[in-house]
Amino acid sequence: MADAPRMPIESGVPEMDPYLHPVLKKNYGNWKYHDRPRPGVLHHVAHSGDEIWTVRAGTQRQMDVYTIRKLMDIADEFAEGFVRFTIRSNIEFMVSAESKVQPLIDKLNAEGFPIGGTGNSVSMISHTQGWLHCDIPGTDASGAVKALMDDLYEEFVNEEMPNRVRITTSCCQINCGGQGDIAINIQHTKPPKIDHTQVANVCERPSVVARCPVAAIRPAMVNGKPSLEVDEKKCICCGACFPPCPPMQINDPEHSKFAIWVGGKNSNARSKPTFHKLVAAGIPNNPPRWPEVSEVVMKILSAYKQDAKDWERIGEWAERIGWPRFFEKTGLPFTKYHIDNWRGGRANLNASAHIRF
């Protein structure tokens, strides 16, 4: 008889302790305050009097083992052998002496890693997998982010924005990249092209019908084979039918465009959390560097940087100055597509005489 197969050790989320910097472990839950001596560096002081300096560096997120080993060499030689990652794929090195900060920064810079992403900077873009690994992508993720971060480099290494700016990208309308001050998402503009020879083989038709938010899909016989058809007048081109049924080809090199959304905010600071709002669409999917996307993002950021008050996030700024002025200041066209006509959408219309002149 063959050996019994190895069964997994169902250990779940590992304990944090073995991976914690000793100063963090010692002062767990007992921190007093923090300040930021310079962009990219946090300084935390514990009630015990212990201090820790954190140097934050940007990474490419999708890292080869050579890059990771290089970062580990730096962590061993210039820091204290412990690192952590932020939710936006920045790497953080913790050191217990201020004297170690500058040599660590110098080494990271020399190896090509930008120092920043703290406070009122533009941090690394949180993003999805795209053509590199996703099965339903309308575009790439790592490449679009690399190109955009090249353009935003100065805003990452400095803290010159009114408040923090969190950007996300998503390669389809499922929006795995998440909410952001600025979200750059694929927006399909044409109904799916259906490969009727495949539908019966690979799709569970009732569940595809059930996925459609506007009930535009119904079962049909096409060329004697069971398939699906789409009422193209109803279709909102969201792509919800594509993941459960790949023959519903929604991705289109020409007609899958980018849309840009602003004003998402998860923090409760000042205003309640908000979702991002559509401000621009119809932007071409133009690899390898997507210059048209950068152009719109830069327009928004430059208007925000110039006009917002300290601590105002992009969404708060737009709400204060009013959306008419947002479109005026950014120079983005206002269209009928900005007016919400989804269920509950009237709540987003101006039901007052509040008008700015």
Added chain:
Amino acid sequence: MLNLMVGSQEPMNIPMGELLMAKPMHDTPMLDQLESGPWPSFVTGLKRLANDNDMMVDLLGQLETSYQTRKGYWKGGTVGVIGYGGGIIPRFTELKGENGKPVFPAAAEFHTLRIMPPPGMHYDTNTLRKMCDIWEKHGSGLIAFHGQSGDIMFQGATTDNVQPAFDELNEMGFDLGGAGPAVRTGMSCVGAARCEQSCVDEGRTMRMLVNNALDDMHRPALPYKFKYKVSGCPNDCMNSVQRADLATIGTWRDDMKVDQEEVKKYVADMGRKKIIDNVITRCPTQALSLNDDDTLSVDNKNCVRCMHCINVMTKALSPGDDKGVTLLCGCKRTLKIGDLMGTVIVPFMKLETDEDFEKLGELATEILDFFAENALEHERTGEMIERIGLVNFLEGVGLEIEPNMITRPRMNPYVRTDGWDEEAAKWQERQAAQ
């Protein structure tokens, strides 16, 4: 001499002695343009791996093709490890030549292992070096720190290599995360480990929530995904209010702490105007007032714990001592019914003692079970609550209604109120019991 096809290019004659060397690189004129510029380039990393890794040579070939055609070429499938039903993201190439064979055969299988990191994503260098060694041996050598759901993503293994790679990572003390209709990998902020604003042991909370539900993570059988996220304060650095089915956010219910001497120093350093413009008038409930002697008055009854003033004056202001968590349920992004924020289902609960943690664990299990039994296929908790109504959901999971769950009372008259007296009596009873 051997006659080999390399990608879609012309046949090449390669001497036998050189077969051990990596296959030659494909031309990648578009990807090459992502090697310039100041931000670290993932393309440079991929190319370096491709020096001695055929899978990466062909991965670059397929990715370049995607850049040229603006199309994706992966499809899913069924790949797993023994004992689990999820956690691997299978990818098979769909980029095939006329003969039906993959154009880039060495990257025809390019699966991802989702591995759960320690809470707060802390690592020592040895652990990451070991992970690199394992992934260099069994996989492509490409690792993402981290995916959007919080996993370490070991990207690029053949079907045969998934099991040995998992076995070695598993022996190191790491486990597969979630994928498909299952409990997903959780996330918690850096929190108590290095943040003075932490109101709860975030790592312990996330670990307890996820590890209580490992069966529903590793054997996907839920209506759809279910996510736990834990943020230590209302700054909600984990975006839990927008992304988690059960968001756990640290808060406090006593007075926030004010160090008046530090307040005076801020006023002296920043100037009164800046303090008034950036702190006092930015309070969403007008709970702050700057006194004539440059100290600060706080109307704690009207403070909503938004964190703004504490974020600005980190040395002077901090959360109170009577800490706990607020729970919100049902957030998600668009598909199918539109974006949904979480809704408060527990305004405050303590989370300090073992009993407190047990209580939260029981409630989370109750919610997960209710979801498993009552949600429709492909429906998230938020959509389920939208469909059945918050009151039915709360009854189902055994929670009492309370006014902190709403922004404002109902504005439409379409409701039957014939149970009013009983409901009012219940409220009076609960008030009297407190």
